[in-house]
Amino acid sequence: MNIKTIANIAGVSVATVSKIINNYSDISEETRQRVLKIMDENGYRPSSSAKTLATKKSNLVGVVFAGKLNVDFSHPFFVQVINTFKKQIGLLGYDLLFFSNEKFLDQGEDYLARSKYFQVDGCIIIAGDEVESSVYDLDASPIPCIGIDIELTGQGSCYIMSDNEKISPKVVEHFYMNGYRDIGFIGLQRASLVMQQREDAFKRSLKQFSLDTKPEWMVYSKDYAAEDGYQAAKEMLARGELPRAVFAATDLLAFGAMRAFKEAGLRIPEDIAIAGCDDIEACRYTDPPLTTVKQDTDKIGRLAAMILFDLMNKQMDNQCIKVEPELVVRQSCGVAVPGIEG
Amino acid sequence: MNIKTIANIAGVSVATVSKIINNYSDISEETRQRVLKIMDENGYRPSSSAKTLATKKSNLVGVVFAGKLNVDFSHPFFVQVINTFKKQIGLLGYDLLFFSNEKFLDQGEDYLARSKYFQVDGCIIIAGDEVESSVYDLDASPIPCIGIDIELTGQGSCYIMSDNEKISPKVVEHFYMNGYRDIGFIGLQRASLVMQQREDAFKRSLKQFSLDTKPEWMVYSKDYAAEDGYQAAKEMLARGELPRAVFAATDLLAFGAMRAFKEAGLRIPEDIAIAGCDDIEACRYTDPPLTTVKQDTDKIGRLAAMILFDLMNKQMDNQCIKVEPELVVRQSCGVAVPGIEG
DNA sequence: CTGAAAGCGCTTACAG
DNA sequence: CTGAAAGCGCTTACAG
Numbered sequence: 001m002n003i004k005t006i007a008n009i010a011g012v013s014v015a016t017v018s019k020i021i022n023n024y025s026d027i028s029e030e031t032r033q034r035v036l037k038i039m040d041e042n043g044y045r046p047s048s049s050a051k052t053l054a055t056k057k058s059n060l061v062g063v064v065f066a067g068k069l070n071v072d073f074s075h076p077f078f079v080q081v082i083n084t085f086k087k088q089i090g091l092l093g094y095d096l097l098f099f100s101n102e103k104f105l106d107q108g109e110d111y112l113a114r115s116k117y118f119q120v121d122g123c124i125i126i127a128g129d130e131v132e133s134s135v136y137d138l139d140a141s142p143i144p145c146i147g148i149d150i151e152l153t154g155q156g157s158c159y160i161m162s163d164n165e166k167i168s169p170k171v172v173e174h175f176y177m178n179g180y181r182d183i184g185f186i187g188l189q190r191a192s193l194v195m196q197q198r199e200d201a202f203k204r205s206l207k208q209f210s211l212d213t214k215p216e217w218m219v220y221s222k223d224y225a226a227e228d229g230y231q232a233a234k235e236m237l238a239r240g241e242l243p244r245a246v247f248a249a250t251d252l253l254a255f256g257a258m259r260a261f262k263e264a265g266l267r268i269p270e271d272i273a274i275a276g277c278d279d280i281e282a283c284r285y286t287d288p289p290l291t292t293v294k295q296d297t298d299k300i301g302r303l304a305a306m307i308l309f310d311l312m313n314k315q316m317d318n319q320c321i322k323v324e325p326e327l328v329v330r331q332s333c334g335v336a337v338p339g340i341e342g
Numbered sequence: 343m344n345i346k347t348i349a350n351i352a353g354v355s356v357a358t359v360s361k362i363i364n365n366y367s368d369i370s371e372e373t374r375q376r377v378l379k380i381m382d383e384n385g386y387r388p389s390s391s392a393k394t395l396a397t398k399k400s401n402l403v404g405v406v407f408a409g410k411l412n413v414d415f416s417h418p419f420f421v422q423v424i425n426t427f428k429k430q431i432g433l434l435g436y437d438l439l440f441f442s443n444e445k446f447l448d449q450g451e452d453y454l455a456r457s458k459y460f461q462v463d464g465c466i467i468i469a470g471d472e473v474e475s476s477v478y479d480l481d482a483s484p485i486p487c488i489g490i491d492i493e494l495t496g497q498g499s500c501y502i503m504s505d506n507e508k509i510s511p512k513v514v515e516h517f518y519m520n521g522y523r524d525i526g527f528i529g530l531q532r533a534s535l536v537m538q539q540r541e542d543a544f545k546r547s548l549k550q551f552s553l554d555t556k557p558e559w560m561v562y563s564k565d566y567a568a569e570d571g572y573q574a575a576k577e578m579l580a581r582g583e584l585p586r587a588v589f590a591a592t593d594l595l596a597f598g599a600m601r602a603f604k605e606a607g608l609r610i611p612e613d614i615a616i617a618g619c620d621d622i623e624a625c626r627y628t629d630p631p632l633t634t635v636k637q638d639t640d641k642i643g644r645l646a647a648m649i650l651f652d653l654m655n656k657q658m659d660n661q662c663i664k665v666e667p668e669l670v671v672r673q674s675c676g677v678a679v680p681g682i683e684g
Numbered sequence: 685c686t687g688a689a690a691g692c693g694c695t696t697a698c699a700g
Numbered sequence: 701c702t703g704a705a706a707g708c709g710c711t712t713a714c715a716g
Contacts, residue, residue: 354702357702357704369702398708
């Protein structure tokens with residue numbers, strides 16, 4: 001069942017049918033209704049491939065999970081971003097194509113080749129650690145790209161990320177407002193760009209409030225898992241003098257630290273306060289629930305869709321958009337000095 | 343840059359180039375190498391739409407999130423299934439197309455129309471609650487479909503789900519083996535098919551072990567959230583006589599119940615043991631970590647890819663495959679009677 | 685307001 | 701081992 005069959009049944013040309021499908025105005029209402037009816041009766045459906053071939057537009061957006069580490073449907077941040085992105089871009093008339101990296105990575109193919117192959121109208125590039133260079137070929141191509149957590153510099157590219165500089169200050173400020181003055185940190189030994197930013201901003205923020213910072217209060221974990229946070233906290237405990245509050249660079253590290261502190265007989269937050277970062281779902285169910293900083297994934301996803309749409313449909317300059325993170329206060333940071341509440 | 347340009351540069355016909363692209367054997371090695379080199383030098387990439395138009399095969403698998411409720415990238419079960427499915431189907435040479443329901447649902451379009459439009463070779467249908475009827479049109483069509491948690495009856499369809507009948511018995515058996523005899527249940531007031539199966543199998547399992555079941559030990563929550571589990575547990579507490587162990591139909595309900603029991607001064611598992619169902623990530627970080635039943639999402643995802651591949655490439659009968667769930671033992675169920683360990 | 689025809693970039697019998 | 705040509709199902713100037 002194709003456009004020709006419909007044209008034959010209706011006794012019109014394929015050009016006319018095509019115009020009706022695409023809502024052209026220069027068709028008589030009578031013809032339009034008649035042809036529409038025939039299409040409906042015959043369950044006619046246009047073919048995307050023929051249309052794409054003829055128009056060079058696919059109405060498809062490619063989704064690139066870049067980086068070898070930590071990018072996956074299992075990563076809560078990316079899942080949330082993609083979720084709102086999908087809804088918003090769907091409203092704008094695009095469907096999503098998820099590239100399978102598995103097979104073609106072996107063959108030395110790249111994202112650009114895949115994008116060309118499918119003639120996607122644009123791409124969303126979501127980056128974890130260790131981003132492959134082929135991602136930047138895509139960025140440099142004329143295909144519009146919107147980056148999440150990755151700096152894109154191509155002509156038709158923009159990128160969005162949380163304002164990472166503001167994450168640590170929000171936590172430090174919260175600690176400060178609640179009367180905590182001795183503040184520790186659990187970071188990562190091999191810090192990614194984002195992790196490094198969190199650490200640097202943490203130190204800067206302490207200075208702003210003229211707070212002491214002792215080397216004993218800074219520990220670095222081997223990896224991202226809760227177990228690594230547990231080990232890091234054990235090390236902090238072993239060093240003797242503890243801070244009164246600890247900021248862990250991720251929620252998972254905070255979970256591990258909480259367990260270590262509890263095992264050492266400390267109460268949270270009465271003896272030691274803890275804050276994490278990311279606001280993964282589990283923060284709500286720990287004992288006590290974890291105060292943390294949430295990235296505004298909803299806003300990031302929606303913005304990404306809007307901007308990509310503009311990139312695909314009109315000229316736009318390369319830009320970086322930063323989205324404000326948000327402090328989520330739960331019970332893991334109590335009030336250290338009564339009367340000084342945040 | 344198309345096949346014709348390459349053919350011209352190489353001084354061969356487009357047919358020859360096409361055969362080289364598709365690894366036909368009846369091409370002289372000399373020609374093959376020469377043309378391959380030219381393609382490479384010119385950065386030539388074939389076009390999916392032209393190929394699909396000519397062959398009626400797209401190498402695309404459509405992903406349908408069916409149902410109005412609880413199906414989304416934010417649902418851990420589906421995310422995990424899709425994750426392994428994507429990897430496996432990628433290895434088999436297919437990419438994934440995620441249909442945007444948003445726009446076309448308004449227009450009364452359906453999944454079948456979308457599938458035809460994109461000429462997907464097959465679909466994976468993942469179902470939550472309240473599945474739309476248009477899903478069954480897809481099922482009934484000649485397009486191969488693999489269903490997850492949804493009964494598909496079409497010619498070219500198969501479906502996979504966890505063996506839900508075995509979930510509750512695994513928990514009851516675990517309780518029993520650990521010496522618990524008084525076992526309660528937190529279910530859902532408006533139970534979906536899956537939830538109803540869990541409840542029925544729970545009751546049956548108690549009978550098998552000749553265990554008492556008191557109405558006071560069975561409570562029903564309003565909804566899926568942890569807060570609902572909290573309220574349900576409060577109700578159980580209010581009724582007076584408590585069971586020694588409680589099976590909550592989902593992890594979230596279990597989290598809420600744990601909080602309610604702790605607030606009432608009960609220790610877990612010393613005073614009351616709890617088990618959940620689903621094995622969401624947070625189970626690892628509650629205090630104590632929650633014993634639960636995990637669906638084998640890895641197996642489900644891989645099986646789905648394998649079976650769909652077969653459905654797309656050869657005849658296969660409509661079948662239902664059940665995947666064994668797995669008990670994940672953590673610390674929320676201790677040993678009630680010393681010496682009787684599970 | 686409608687139609688004839690070229691073209692989008694591939695594949696595939698078929699002939700040689 | 702190679703090529704000429706028809707065909708896949710659309711769109712789009714262009715002519716009328």
